[in-house]
Amino acid sequence: MSQFWSPGVHQLTPYVPGEQPRQKLIKLNTNENPWPPAPGVERVLRNFEIERLRRYPDPEASMLREALAREYSVAPEQVFVGNGSDEVLALAFQAFFLHDAPLLMPEISYSFYPVYCRLYGVEQRTIPLDEQWRVDLDGFEGEHAGIVFANPNAPTGHGHDLESIKKLLQRMRERVVLIDEAYADFGGESAVPLIDDHPNLLVTGTFSKSRSLAGLRIGFAIGSSELIEGLDRVKNSFNSYPLDMIAIEAGIAALADRDYYEHCRRAVMATREHTRQALEAMGFEVLPSQTNFLFVRSTHQPAADIFAALREHGILVRHFNTEQLNDFLRISIGSEAEMQALIEALGEIGAR
Numbered sequence: 202m203s204q205f206w207s208p209g210v211h212q213l214t215p216y217v218p219g220e221q222p223r224q225k226l227i228k229l230n231t232n233e234n235p236w237p238p239a240p241g242v243e244r245v246l247r248n249f250e251i252e253r254l255r256r257y258p259d260p261e262a263s264m265l266r267e268a269l270a271r272e273y274s275v276a277p278e279q280v281f282v283g284n285g286s287d288e289v290l291a292l293a294f295q296a297f298f299l300h301d302a303p304l305l306m307p308e309i310s311y312s313f314y315p316v317y318c319r320l321y322g323v324e325q326r327t328i329p330l331d332e333q334w335r336v337d338l339d340g341f342e343g344e345h346a347g348i349v350f351a352n353p354n355a356p357t358g359h360g361h362d363l364e365s366i367k368k369l370l371q372r373m374r375e376r377v378v379l380i381d382e383a384y385a386d387f388g389g390e391s392a393v394p395l396i397d398d399h400p401n402l403l404v405t406g407t408f409s410k411s412r413s414l415a416g417l418r419i420g421f422a423i424g425s426s427e428l429i430e431g432l433d434r435v436k437n438s439f440n441s442y443p444l445d446m447i448a449i450e451a452g453i454a455a456l457a458d459r460d461y462y463e464h465c466r467r468a469v470m471a472t473r474e475h476t477r478q479a480l481e482a483m484g485f486e487v488l489p490s491q492t493n494f495l496f497v498r499s500t501h502q503p504a505a506d507i508f509a510a511l512r513e514h515g516i517l518v519r520h521f522n523t524e525q526l527n528d529f530l531r532i533s534i535g536s537e538a539e540m541q542a543l544i545e546a547l548g549e550i551g552a553r
């Protein structure tokens with residue numbers, strides 16, 4: 202509390218990201234990629250001429266937008282980039298969701314969405330997940346300022362197929378439908394092919410997960426040129442240069458190396474399946490996942506106890522201390538060796 206704060210700041214409830222520990226722990230708590238960035242990224246960083254940093258970067262990050270446009274078979278005017286997809290989401294909330302009606306979102310989804318609602322004074326209406334922990338797309342109805350959800354969803358891991366998304370978009374044409382595809386590269390179906398038929402569809406993505414670049418902060422959005430123009434207007438009223446030169450050039454290099462990207466995401470998915478089998482064999486309930494994490498429930502012990510015991514073993518996972526998620530742990534997919542260490546630690550703890 203401070204007399205110097207604007208009144209609204211007292212009411213904010215900021216997002217709390219997963220811990221970034223100083224000690225050397227096996228880190229399975231923030232869904233980072235166990236693989237290093239593409240070799241081309243290293244070349245960009247090694248060969249970067251420091252002298253160039255005197256200059257401002259390209260405010261439009263045009264080369265990165267063009268590279269993303271090629272990657273997703275869309276026009277550069279249909280692509281927006283920002284400093285991590287968190288920033289892109291924040292700009293999208295401001296650009297599209299300030300209407301006189303509630304924003305619709307799943308009751309359980311990325312916990313940053315309610316934080317933006319408070320920041321911008323957007324009323325929210327949450328729709329419960331169905332009994333299989335899936336986003337209830339039919340539950341989105343009634344007057345609204347827009348719709349936001351992650352597909353595949355976090356922290357549950359389930360993704361809807363394109364047909365289901367299409368059905369939703371056929372009913373919802375008045376306001377923006379924002380689909381956060383942070384995890385789509387790990388087995389989900391991207392809705393990007395639907396943007397030409399749906400000018401109100403905005404898809405966001407990130408280089409933090411499937412491109413192993415969480416530290417560089419590169420996020421993007423793909424949608425109709427009118428939505429992208431709306432985002433540009435807000436962005437250019439806030440920060441002209443959200444992406445620095447290094448992020449722009451490393452991002453382009455990451456996109457250029459298709460084979461490496463394919464190799465890494467397939468390896469993560471294979472490790473996810475091995476881990477799922479091992480956890481199920483131990484007696485855990487594991488929700489189906491199209492992401493780089495598993496959402497896991499013990500039928501015998503409080504998840505908080507397993508979380509604490511794993512930490513003692515030098516392994517960090519994520520536990521959400523809310524009534525509905527209390528029984529679960531969210532476990533990021535690390536390397537095969539890290540997941541082996543996890544399974545062994547769970548065995549020693551006697552968790553099941």
Ligand SMILES: *Cc1c(COP(=O)(O)O)cnc(C)c1O
Pocket residue numbers: 232284285286287288311351355381383406407408409415418419420
């Ligand atoms: C990780 C994550 C993001 C944020 O990604 P950044 O690009 O690192 O800001 C956005 N949405 C969801 C659902 C995520 O899990």
